[in-house]
Amino acid sequence: MNATTQMNDAILQVDHLSMKFGGLVAIGDLSFTARRGEITALIGPNGAGKTTVFNCITGFYKPSEGMITLNRADGSTYLLERLPNHEIPARAKVARTFQNIRLFSGMTLLENLLVAQHNKLMKASGYTVLGLFGFSGYRKASAESMELARHWLEKADLVDRADDPAGDLPYGAQRRLEIARAMCTGPELLCLDEPAAGLNPKESAALNDLLMDIKHNTGTSILLIEHDMSVVMQISDHVVVLEYGRKISDGNPQSVRTDPRVIAAYLGVDDEEVETVLTEVGDEDVIEQLDIGPDAAHGPGTSSSYLAGPVTDTVGHSDGERVTVSKGASKAAQVDARANSPRKPSERATAKPTGKSSTAKPRGGRK
Amino acid sequence: MAVTVSRESDSVATPTQRALKEAFYAGAIALGLFVLFIGLKTGQNMSNELVLTQRWGLLAAVVIATAVGRFLYVAYGQPFMANQKIANVATGLLPASVGSRFFTLPAFIVAVVAAVLLFLFNSSLAGWVGAEPAGYLQFLRALAVIYLLACVIYYFRAFIHANFTKLGITALVLYPILVVAVLSLNAWSIAGGLQGSLKWVDNFGIQILIYVMLAWGLNIVVGLAGLLDLGYVAFYALGAYAYALLATQYGLSFWILLPAAGCMAALWGVLLGFPVLRLRGDYLAIVTLAFGEIIRLVLINWREVTNGSAGISGIPKVSFFGLMTFNVSDPNYIAKVLHIATSSAYYKIFLYYLILGLCLLTAFVTIRLRRLPVGRAWEALREDEIACRSLGINTTTTKLTAFATGAMFGGFAGSFFAARQGFVSPESFVFLESAIILAIVVLGGMGSLVGIAVAAMVMIGGTEALRELDFLKQIFGPDFTPELYRMLLFGMAMVIVMLWKPRGFVGSREPTAFLKERRAVSSSFTKEGHG
Numbered sequence: 051m052n053a054t055t056q057m058n059d060a061i062l063q064v065d066h067l068s069m070k071f072g073g074l075v076a077i078g079d080l081s082f083t084a085r086r087g088e089i090t091a092l093i094g095p096n097g098a099g100k101t102t103v104f105n106c107i108t109g110f111y112k113p114s115e116g117m118i119t120l121n122r123a124d125g126s127t128y129l130l131e132r133l134p135n136h137e138i139p140a141r142a143k144v145a146r147t148f149q150n151i152r153l154f155s156g157m158t159l160l161e162n163l164l165v166a167q168h169n170k171l172m173k174a175s176g177y178t179v180l181g182l183f184g185f186s187g188y189r190k191a192s193a194e195s196m197e198l199a200r201h202w203l204e205k206a207d208l209v210d211r212a213d214d215p216a217g218d219l220p221y222g223a224q225r226r227l228e229i230a231r232a233m234c235t236g237p238e239l240l241c242l243d244e245p246a247a248g249l250n251p252k253e254s255a256a257l258n259d260l261l262m263d264i265k266h267n268t269g270t271s272i273l274l275i276e277h278d279m280s281v282v283m284q285i286s287d288h289v290v291v292l293e294y295g296r297k298i299s300d301g302n303p304q305s306v307r308t309d310p311r312v313i314a315a316y317l318g319v320d321d322e323e324v325e326t327v328l329t330e331v332g333d334e335d336v337i338e339q340l341d342i343g344p345d346a347a348h349g350p351g352t353s354s355s356y357l358a359g360p361v362t363d364t365v366g367h368s369d370g371e372r373v374t375v376s377k378g379a380s381k382a383a384q385v386d387a388r389a390n391s392p393r394k395p396s397e398r399a400t401a402k403p404t405g406k407s408s409t410a411k412p413r414g415g416r417k
Numbered sequence: 418m419a420v421t422v423s424r425e426s427d428s429v430a431t432p433t434q435r436a437l438k439e440a441f442y443a444g445a446i447a448l449g450l451f452v453l454f455i456g457l458k459t460g461q462n463m464s465n466e467l468v469l470t471q472r473w474g475l476l477a478a479v480v481i482a483t484a485v486g487r488f489l490y491v492a493y494g495q496p497f498m499a500n501q502k503i504a505n506v507a508t509g510l511l512p513a514s515v516g517s518r519f520f521t522l523p524a525f526i527v528a529v530v531a532a533v534l535l536f537l538f539n540s541s542l543a544g545w546v547g548a549e550p551a552g553y554l555q556f557l558r559a560l561a562v563i564y565l566l567a568c569v570i571y572y573f574r575a576f577i578h579a580n581f582t583k584l585g586i587t588a589l590v591l592y593p594i595l596v597v598a599v600l601s602l603n604a605w606s607i608a609g610g611l612q613g614s615l616k617w618v619d620n621f622g623i624q625i626l627i628y629v630m631l632a633w634g635l636n637i638v639v640g641l642a643g644l645l646d647l648g649y650v651a652f653y654a655l656g657a658y659a660y661a662l663l664a665t666q667y668g669l670s671f672w673i674l675l676p677a678a679g680c681m682a683a684l685w686g687v688l689l690g691f692p693v694l695r696l697r698g699d700y701l702a703i704v705t706l707a708f709g710e711i712i713r714l715v716l717i718n719w720r721e722v723t724n725g726s727a728g729i730s731g732i733p734k735v736s737f738f739g740l741m742t743f744n745v746s747d748p749n750y751i752a753k754v755l756h757i758a759t760s761s762a763y764y765k766i767f768l769y770y771l772i773l774g775l776c777l778l779t780a781f782v783t784i785r786l787r788r789l790p791v792g793r794a795w796e797a798l799r800e801d802e803i804a805c806r807s808l809g810i811n812t813t814t815t816k817l818t819a820f821a822t823g824a825m826f827g828g829f830a831g832s833f834f835a836a837r838q839g840f841v842s843p844e845s846f847v848f849l850e851s852a853i854i855l856a857i858v859v860l861g862g863m864g865s866l867v868g869i870a871v872a873a874m875v876m877i878g879g880t881e882a883l884r885e886l887d888f889l890k891q892i893f894g895p896d897f898t899p900e901l902y903r904m905l906l907f908g909m910a911m912v913i914v915m916l917w918k919p920r921g922f923v924g925s926r927e928p929t930a931f932l933k934e935r936r937a938v939s940s941s942f943t944k945e946g947h948g
Binding site for chain 2: 182
């Protein structure tokens with residue numbers, strides 16, 4: 051906001067964004083910038099607040115604090131937190147898709163894309179009055195909107211099914227249709243909420259192509275939430291990592307990939323790997339904490355079955371286990387804390403957990 | 418395990434055994450249900466005492482009828498229907514359908530001969546056999562005519578299905594002419610034909626078309642936008658009272674007040690819309706229900722303006738665009754202008770064409786609106802409101818336009834109703850009316866104009882037709898009044914239709930635009946909307 055160059059460069063600027071639901075802080079003091087013409091990825095573990103950020107940007111939530119600035123290509127600037135919900139796509143040109151697909155399932159694919167061009171067609175139809183009497187201006191605009199719809203149906207490889215109901219499409223095609231529908235609003239910023247969720251590798255690759263095509267041919271900037279790292283690492287130019295509503299890393303995919311805080315917090319690591327990471331950074335307390343954690347005799351461990359031990363043991367243990375996890379919940383914070391406190395090399399050597407990995411269980415396995 | 422065993426024993430049992438068993442259960446259930454309803458009847462005697470009449474004979478008849486019906490269905494009906502689905506092994510063809518077996522050429526010829534004979538010798542036969550059996554002969558004649566009509570419909574079913582809209586509109590336009598022609602032939606005079614046509618044009622034609630128009634108006638709100646409105650009759654009342662008050666107080670013409678009443682109702686639609694916009698589903702339904710009741714209570718209690726429960730009478734008739742009137746005393750009375758015989762049927766026929774025109778206007782506007790962005794936005798709103806907002810659609814104004822447009826057509830219908838009746842009172846605008854209109858929309862298939870028109874014809878025409886079943890008095894005794902059973906039949910018809918076609922007569926949805934070909938969208942994909 052301070053310099054004009056920066057203003058043109060950044061399409062979306064999130065400053066000190068906080069969102070609180072009662073006592074729960076879903077997002078705490080989040081600031082990041084999405085640059086024009088780039089694909090910015092927002093990643094983080096489940097419940098990190100990614101979708102909440104999206105809902106704040108697209109006006110479905112009013113943020114508790116903070117400022118969300120959108121700079122359009124024509125130089126106009128919108129404060130998204132002040133715009134009503136429906137004006138964000140209409141005026142600020144921000145389009146979005148949803149994590150659980152929200153298509154108009156009883157309408158055909160073509161109709162879905164025509165509904166997306168509502169505001170343009172509304173003007174062309176003279177707010178219904180002229181259209182009702184069949185003025186030629188509306189017919190022309192209507193033909194143009196059909197062409198745009200056909201264009202995006204071709205891009206999404208769905209033109210053969212244009213006259214089928216959207217609810218009849220397979221899952222992957224519904225994802226592509228939702229993106230095509232969002233693009234039909236003519237957005238400058240496209241927000242995609244887990245576009246690759248539930249897609250097979252082939253569909254995922256097709257999605258990557260579609261997104262790269264959008265980036266190169268329309269000049270639309272993309273902000274996406276994604277769990278599929280193949281998508282994130284391949285196509286994004288900039289990655290923002292959230293954990294528990296706070297930003298823990300921000301940079302290009304390579305730097306984020308190697309950031310120990312991110313590794314610890316997110317990138318599909320098991321507890322044993324976290325332990326390795328922590329050991330590398332020199333963390334004793336956490337390793338001890340991991341030690342007190344559930345062991346093979348009680349937890350699902352080796353047998354992977356809760357029926358392996360007495361029920362009381364399992365139940366009793368699951369309580370303690372939850373406490374342990376919530377204490378050390380933010381792994382990135384642990385990494386931080388350890389990295390900040392200086393350690394002697396000798397201590398680090400003693401802390402090396404040889405053979406400990408057998409007792410610590412992978413988190414993913416328990417979920 | 419036990420379940421499988423019992424199933425095997427079921428299949429081992431012969432159909433007759435199974436049918437006997439099921440007939441017994443059906444009879445037992447009927448006995449339990451009807452022992453108090455039919456077996457006992459309470460009444461009053463001369464000294465105002467409660468008397469209990471026992472009707473065990475009637476109860477036994479009903480129970481036996483139920484059991485026999487169940488037996489016949491299970492023993493013969495079900496195997497027959499199952500056989501209809503099995504193709505012949507040798508030829509690979511399905512057995513002849515029930516329709517082609519029922520509508521055969523010999524039967525058709527017999528029906529033609531019977532109908533012609535009964536028509537020709539109607540009067541002489543009546544004198545010959547006496548008054549009571551003559552009623553049965555008339556019934557027989559009606560059956561023959563219905564069979565002939567059904568035959569014609571059956572043989573031309575493909576053509577009718579393909580051109581349903583055109584044929585329907587043609588039939589509606591020709592209806593009064595046909596009625597007058599047929600009745601004139603029957604009575605051997607045009608005057609008699611006109612007089613006889615009053616009932617058919619007014620009670621059937623106009624009455625059904627008013628409900629068609631109301632249901633099409635409500636269809637915009639419920640069927641397209643998915644906003645459940647239980648107080649639609651309020652807009653009907655507003656239109657009726659707007660015309661009644663302005664016409665009686667200021668003497669304004671119907672042609673000015675028709676759009677004015679529509680605008681008035683639309684304005685109130687918006688006023689109602691504003692506070693209820695945040696509500697969804699059941700909550701919206703309850704608030705609209707309350708709105709309907711508020712309007713009715715205001716009409717009852719605001720005596721200075723609305724004349725309370727007594728209503729407003731002496732509402733002027735519609736004129737033929739000011740050129741001709743339908744008041745006998747006027748110098749430009751239609752019969753004087755055109756030099757024809759005086760008859761009250763002209764006004765009814767004129768009203769019929771007026772409401773037909775209004776209905777067609779409603780249909781035209783609805784079809785046009787569906788293809789405009791606002792109509793698509795209504796349907797999108799029904800499908801998913803959140804997605805609508807994410808696409809930049811202002812859901813507030815979209816909902817308000819749906820409310821206003823639906824209310825406007827309600828207002829038109831209301832002012833027509835006032836002009837037709839010449840009298841309005843709050844009793845015409847009770848909640849039951851809203852419920853009937855909504856039932857028509859749901860039965861017809863939400864969003865489908867043709868389905869709704871058919872549903873209105875069945876529901877309103879059906880209840881009117883019950884008044885015509887006088888011959889039933891010969892069976893059930895002179896106290897029997899079939900129209901008292903119309904709500905029972907209404908409910909039964911709804912249950913049957915909802916079992917047979919859960920999404921209404923026309924469940925599929927016609928897309929508003931297409932790239933290659935127009936294909937109807939199956940009802941399994943469309944949503945009902947949540948307010």
